[in-house]
Amino acid sequence: ATAATLSKTEVGDGDKTGEEDDKDDKAAQSLLNKLIRSNLVNTTNQVEVLQRDPNSPLYSVKSFEELRLKPQLLQGVYAMGFNRPSKIQENALPMMLAEPPQNLIAQSQSGTGKTAAFVLAMLSHVNPNNKFPQCLCVSPTYELALQTGKVIEQMGQYYSEVKLVYAIRGNKLPRGTQLEEQIVIGTPGTMLDWCLKFKFIDPKKIKVFVLDEADVMIATQGHQDQSLRIQRMLNKQCQMLLFSATFEETVWNFAQRMVPEPNIIKLKREEETLDTIKQYYVLCNSKEEKFMALCNIYGAITIAQAMIFCHTRKTAGWLAGELSREGHQVALLSGEMQVEQRACVIDRFREGKEKVLVTTNVCARGIDVEQVSVVINFDLPVDRDGNPDNETYLHRIGRTGRFGKRGLAINMVDSKFSMNVLTKIQDHFNKKIEKLDTDDLDEIE
Numbered sequence: 001a002t003a004a005t006l007s008k009t010e011v012g013d014g015d016k017t018g019e020e021d022d023k024d025d026k027a028a029q030s031l032l033n034k035l036i037r038s039n040l041v042n043t044t045n046q047v048e049v050l051q052r053d054p055n056s057p058l059y060s061v062k063s064f065e066e067l068r069l070k071p072q073l074l075q076g077v078y079a080m081g082f083n084r085p086s087k088i089q090e091n092a093l094p095m096m097l098a099e100p101p102q103n104l105i106a107q108s109q110s111g112t113g114k115t116a117a118f119v120l121a122m123l124s125h126v127n128p129n130n131k132f133p134q135c136l137c138v139s140p141t142y143e144l145a146l147q148t149g150k151v152i153e154q155m156g157q158y159y160s161e162v163k164l165v166y167a168i169r170g171n172k173l174p175r176g177t178q179l180e181e182q183i184v185i186g187t188p189g190t191m192l193d194w195c196l197k198f199k200f201i202d203p204k205k206i207k208v209f210v211l212d213e214a215d216v217m218i219a220t221q222g223h224q225d226q227s228l229r230i231q232r233m234l235n236k237q238c239q240m241l242l243f244s245a246t247f248e249e250t251v252w253n254f255a256q257r258m259v260p261e262p263n264i265i266k267l268k269r270e271e272e273t274l275d276t277i278k279q280y281y282v283l284c285n286s287k288e289e290k291f292m293a294l295c296n297i298y299g300a301i302t303i304a305q306a307m308i309f310c311h312t313r314k315t316a317g318w319l320a321g322e323l324s325r326e327g328h329q330v331a332l333l334s335g336e337m338q339v340e341q342r343a344c345v346i347d348r349f350r351e352g353k354e355k356v357l358v359t360t361n362v363c364a365r366g367i368d369v370e371q372v373s374v375v376i377n378f379d380l381p382v383d384r385d386g387n388p389d390n391e392t393y394l395h396r397i398g399r400t401g402r403f404g405k406r407g408l409a410i411n412m413v414d415s416k417f418s419m420n421v422l423t424k425i426q427d428h429f430n431k432k433i434e435k436l437d438t439d440d441l442d443e444i445e
């Protein structure tokens, strides 16, 4: 089976802005998060639960024992190093394991335990003695499907009677095949073909239908329709579960079409704040001057770890090259890299092998590198129309209350235009951004 990779084909198109990377990057971003995430995201927020039947008692569990899982599964859970359910799992698991089955729409940021939750639900609901598919799990890409498959294998490591098969392009089965695997995981197009055209799967026998990464899914034209067509072939009693990291209007509309009579669970992201951040700007006249200013402060910023943001891949590449020529050891994270390569760069940076990471907006979006305490905006964040992108600014340098270590942000200004952007950002957050004289660094040290 040859797998499509998520890397860009337009390698070398250095003028692409970060924004342009964005469109085809949703799936890549999500995969990247999975590749680098080894732990639950910390959150102090409470989950919001909306029950379909408000009169039925609301169960939540504080331990995996309370769920009365099959011993083989409990063993698998502990072997993965899970001691207790995550915030979202506390509520989602009892709902998903209830009898009769309940439908669920759940939203929380990546790394909060959604995948582990629905994998446990699927494994709990299959009957290993029945040699036919009983659970379908639809993912937006081959790579994401594979990641979920790995979790199923890990969690089911002591439950080897349960088998898994991938419904992905390239996995060609002979006509007339009757699948014996209990769990099928794949992308919407192939999954639909397997149900409808090849009849490898009997949709009427499906007990659990999972739609993962709904927000990524709807970004691809066609995936929505295919998913809905699969859903319509299922029995009314089939349990429908939908998961998403974000919940815009479009995702919500899709979710409601996919999941009838849902329970809803939401977990808010931790708010970011600029309160613990010292913000400065440096006045320059050109890109070259910005580079020189950066060299002047380099010693001061590399006491800690620093991330440097540029607007385009081209600038990021240039800057990383110049810094290396100066003898600095820097890492470059760029959109033309394959996802695995990017994960590797981030891992090295996390381990402190490089102290400075140069990147574009989009590449680093959604990636939390907690120990970074210095952020340099080599270019200020602007949207497609050149307006200040306050949200990105906040996300780059803001801290969550939880990890509210003191931080330092330095903005490079090289024109009237960027000064204007800076002023607007300052006004938006109503927090002063001080001028920094790079010949006199007493201030930041």
Ligand code: ADP
Pocket (backbone or CB within 6 Å): 037, 038, 039, 040, 041, 080, 081, 082, 083, 084, 085, 086, 089, 108, 109, 110, 111, 112, 113, 114, 115, 116, 117
């Ligand atoms: P999501 O699907 O929301 O991105 P995952 O299920 O992939 O989240 O979980 C994120 C990380 O946390 C994974 O490395 C996973 O193994 C781990 N994890 C999930 N649930 C728990 C738990 N209850 N206790 C400890 N770690 C967990």
